[in-house]
Amino acid sequence: MDTLGTAMRRHTGVIAGIQWTTVLFYLVLLVLPFFWLPAFGDAHVHDKMDWWVRFVFWGLWWPLVMISMMLMGRVWCGVFCPEGTLTEAVSHYGLGLGIPPWMKWRGWPFVLFAATAVYGELIGVHMHAETTALLLGGSTVLAVWVGFLYGRGKRVWCRYLCPVNGVFTVLARLSPLYFHVDEEAWVNAPRGIRSSRRTPVNCAPLIDIRRMTGASQCHVCGRCSGQRNAVRLAARSPNREVLSLGVAEISRWDGVMLVYGLLGLSVGVFQWSVSPWLVDMKGRMAGWLTMHGWFLLFKTMPSWLLMRYPPVIGGVTWFDGLSIVLYIGGTALVLGSWVTLWLWIAEKSLERPGEMWRLAYSLVPLAGIGIVLGSGSLTLTLLGGQAADGLPWISWVRGGLLAVGVSWSIWLAARMIVAEEQVARWRKILAVCAVVAGSSAAVFSWILMFYLW
Ligand code: SF4
Incomplete structure (x- = not known):
């Protein structure tokens, strides 16, 4: 399993390729209803394309993301998610402002999930390609805007404001795949190892890697794999995290x-x-x-x-x-x-x-x-x-x-x-x-x- 983690760290170009391909695919699907669909005079073709957009997003994409959270942790977030890729990319060139305290309120994941779910039902998000584009596109615009304002190369949006972050956080606790951190090895890493890996890891979702104990926040991007010989991709029992929760980890x-x-x-x-x-x-x-x-x-x-x-x-x-x-x-x-x-x-x-x-x-x-x-x-x-x-x-x-x-x-x-x-x-x-x-x-x-x- 560790070999896969090491490969993820080595081949960042491949991961970037997957991310930007997903962004392209996602944007094409989002744009379709607004620019291409009205161009089809034939109502039958229009309806067929409308159905395809909705089926890909809600019939395939969404259920698979949910299943993947429980089977592979948040690999979706770290390797595929188009909003994560965009917000991180923009934040390299944005204003780089500090994260405001209001954004760190721990109730946001629940409030934003509830608001988005209810609004999605009101506009019939699964029933129209246009409303799918309105909800997902609106969320993507906000993700890019937050990336432009806050953080430098970080995913501030994903960590604090993504409407499904709270859902992913709890589901990923069952994942049998996670990045295991040996804190003792991290602290006691010999000087040679520390200096050879001195380049600080850019953990985009702002995790204190040394103290990371589970899969709930980690986006499984692989960037920290092997850091100080203390971080490795590992398998575990799906029950382990829930059964071993420390007092500080309970929210x-x-x-x-x-x-x-x-x-x-x-x-x-x-x-x-x-x-x-x-x-x-x-x-x-x-x-x-x-x-x-x-x-x-x-x-x-x-x-x-x-x-x-x-x-x-x-x-x-x-x-x-x-x-x-x-x-x-x-x-x-x-x-x-x-x-x-x-x-x-x-x-x-x-x-x-x-x-x-x-x-x-x-x-x-x-x-x-x-x-x-x-x-x-x-x-x-x-x-x-x-x-x-x-x-x-x-x-x-x-x-x-x-x-x-x-x-x-x-x-x-x-x-x-x-x-x-x-x-x-x-x-x-x-x-x-x-x-x-x-x-x-x-x-x-x-x-x-x-x-x-
Ligand atoms: S801890 Fe951060 S850098 Fe390491 S795999 Fe998870 S998200 Fe990536």
């Missing part, structure tokens, strides 16, 4: 991202368009609003805020937008609070203050597999409403993956709980039961979507 914001973001908000995002509960809620809300004279909410919404999805006769209104936001927000709040409550009960059972946030990491497999299932259903939607009918085994695959996700999470939680010292056995059993109860809501929400609705 409440990671917990919020897992519980309210991946187990809550994501479910709402994938679910709202097929939910009979939303239809019921809209019926009740419409009656109440009409009775109380809230007619302004039935005015048409600007298309850059809400697109026609699903198609609605007479345009889409502020009421439609509000319903989607309430449904997704409500799902995040209810599911997230349910899981949080049971994690808190587990913490109380163990009598270990702060334990709930450590236990939250045990839910990474369930959250990650949930995201893969949701993205997979999007792929099938893009292939056509009946695509799943031609795959009778898909229900079994979904059920199997869900079972793997929840069993893996409960097993991780049980390992963490059993390792607690000086805790009565009955308390440990109670804590495991609490995690099972917490996970059940996430499982039930996927069962609703795939089997009951």
